[in-house]
Amino acid sequence: MGENAWIDMDSAIQDQLDLQVELSLDRHHAFMAERGLGQCRDVVDVGTGNGRFLSEVALLHPTTRFHGIDNKPHMMDAAEAHACKNVEWVLADALDSETSRLLGETDGVIMRYFVLHLPDTRVSFQKILADLRPGARLWVLDLDIDHCRCEPPNSAFTGFVDLVRAFCDHNAVEIRTGALLPPILEACGFEVAPIVVEPFNNLNIDPLRLADYLCREASLYHYFLHGTPGTNELRPLREFLMSQASTDSQFVQYGMVMLSATKSSSSKRIPKADDRGDGEAGASAGSCSG
Numbered sequence: 001m002g003e004n005a006w007i008d009m010d011s012a013i014q015d016q017l018d019l020q021v022e023l024s025l026d027r028h029h030a031f032m033a034e035r036g037l038g039q040c041r042d043v044v045d046v047g048t049g050n051g052r053f054l055s056e057v058a059l060l061h062p063t064t065r066f067h068g069i070d071n072k073p074h075m076m077d078a079a080e081a082h083a084c085k086n087v088e089w090v091l092a093d094a095l096d097s098e099t100s101r102l103l104g105e106t107d108g109v110i111m112r113y114f115v116l117h118l119p120d121t122r123v124s125f126q127k128i129l130a131d132l133r134p135g136a137r138l139w140v141l142d143l144d145i146d147h148c149r150c151e152p153p154n155s156a157f158t159g160f161v162d163l164v165r166a167f168c169d170h171n172a173v174e175i176r177t178g179a180l181l182p183p184i185l186e187a188c189g190f191e192v193a194p195i196v197v198e199p200f201n202n203l204n205i206d207p208l209r210l211a212d213y214l215c216r217e218a219s220l221y222h223y224f225l226h227g228t229p230g231t232n233e234l235r236p237l238r239e240f241l242m243s244q245a246s247t248d249s250q251f252v253q254y255g256m257v258m259l260s261a262t263k264s265s266s267s268k269r270i271p272k273a274d275d276r277g278d279g280e281a282g283a284s285a286g287s288c289s290g
């Protein structure tokens with residue numbers, strides 16, 4: 001993904017991250033709270049972005065220590081604006097040793113809309129999760145193209161899903177979180193609970209807010225792929241979402257899933273690619289089981 005696009009589109013990205021928090025915070029927080037967040041004393045949010053999500057969660061858990069990590073200085077600048085006494089903002093790459101140190105001392109890890117940004121999911125997960133202690137929790141909240149739905153089908157929505165897929169292909173990442181992450185995590189020594197599909201659809205979210213969210217999302221993907229916001233190209237999607245998809249006879253869902261996993265107490269330390277020196281770590285799912 002072009003670094004310039006992150007800067008060019010900074011304000012649109014920040015707005016979208018904020019809207020995402022407004023639409024999903026309650027569901028995402030409830031999911032994590034039901035799966036151990038309250039028992040954690042120290043939690044790391046990897047790829048924390050502008051820190052809006054983490055700061056809202058931190059307010060709900062004042063006795064827990066949180067660390068928000070991101071590798072983009074402008075995101076960290078935005079995060080610093082959230083004055084939360086129980087959050088430390090850290091400018092670092094998820095794959096760096098400073099992050100490994102933090103992760104080795106934590107008992108909870110959040111990854112929210114982050115997996116898509118990793119270069120190779122299997123190898124990256126192996127590296128990021130290698131130093132986690134047995135019993136540490138992981139929550140992944142992310143897109144899943146397998147759970148996008150439009151009933152009855154509509155060509156504008158199909159075009160939107162194709163755009164998301166093209167963006168994922170561009171990043172060389174398959175964003176099929178529910179199908180692909182569990183075996184990777186199991187190979188990394190995690191026990192993975194059944195995934196939950198988030199009801200990110202026009203039955204659970206006000207259709208016009210959902211339409212606004214999906215149009216902004218499509219425009220960002222269009223910008224990252226083609227360098228323009230796609231105002232004309234995305235007009236059919238906008239019209240469909242604002243009219244038909246706002247009626248009871250149309251069902252529209254953006255694929256989002258919630259996954260929780262626990263580092264198994266019997267798991268050994270995972271050897272990292274650097275430890276092996278053969279440059280092939282993570283080539284198979286079994287290679288990161290230690």
Ligand SMILES: C[S@@+](CC[C@H](N)C(=O)[O-])C[C@H]1O[C@@H](n2cnc3c(N)ncnc32)[C@H](O)[C@@H]1O
Nearest residue numbers: 017047048049070071072075093094112113117
């Ligand atoms: C879509 S944003 C999600 C932000 C936040 N988690 C949320 O849910 O609002 C993804 C973030 O991951 C960050 N990121 C991407 N690759 C990273 C890496 N290797 N290390 C740390 N942060 C990374 C980006 O800078 C971006 O802020």
